[in-house]
Amino acid sequence: MPVTSAGLLLHHGRGAEVHVLVAHMGGPFWARKDDHAWSLPKGLVEPGEDVEAAARREFAEELGVPAPDLPAVDLGAFRYSSGKVVHVLAVEVPASLAGSPDDPASADLTTRPGISTARVEWPPRSGRHLDVPEVDRAVWAPLDDARRLLVKGQQPALDALLRVTA
Template sequence: MPLVSAALLLHHGRGADAHVLVAHMGGPFWARKQERAWSLPKGLVEPGEDVETAARREFAEELGVPPPDGPAVDLGTFRYTSGKVVHVLAVEVPAALVGSPDDPACPDLTTRPGISTAQVEWPPRSGRRIDVPEVDRAAWFPVEQARPLLVVGQQPVLDALLAATTT
């Protein structure tokens, strides 16, 4: 049985005008990469935890700030080719959040206290382990600009968001 992760996708605007908040994966492997190096803030659903609670917890752990309040819309469950399963919830926020003091976007998340880290072997096959931030920055992008940045398994999430927000 695959492990299930939960993700929270913040967005503002609707349909073709939608912008999404995505996070760049941290660590030296991803440092110079852009395409396929961004992800939704996500993480494993703990035993007995509901998906929304897990998604909101993981958002706060990875970005260092709590997610904005607001109703979450279920965009569905997405299976990666690796077998990993991610359940995605979307929260619409006002466009005025962007650039405000409460904006979760940040050009350098390593300056925020309390962000989650992971241990990786670096350089590969060296036996040396280092702690790196799970994500190192977060930014808003129009949906079509975000598409090539996201890991392949998360790209269908954007189509689900567009379908859910087209009026």
């Protein structure tokens, strides 16, 4: 059975004005990378867990704030070349969220309490391990920028979002 994750794609605006929330992956491997080094806030669906519940839980764990309590639209499941499957749910938020005190975006998530960390071996094959934040920052990006930033397996979710926001 493939690894299954669930994530939330927060967005505001319509058509060419759509902006989405993307998060930069944390840790030394991703530190100097930008293109294809960002992700939707997402994580593993636990056995028996509802996909939306998993997506909302992972959002809070990765960004340190709860996801907006607004309806989610299922954009579908997207398969990575590795076989991993990511279910993506879109949540439309008011544009006024960006820059407000409740904005989940942050130039430095490492200072936000409660964010989740991952244990990585660094440098590779060194036997030394570090605890790093799963994501280290989050921004609102226009669709064209998000397409360049997101890992390739998540880019089709942007096309699905365009279909529902047209």
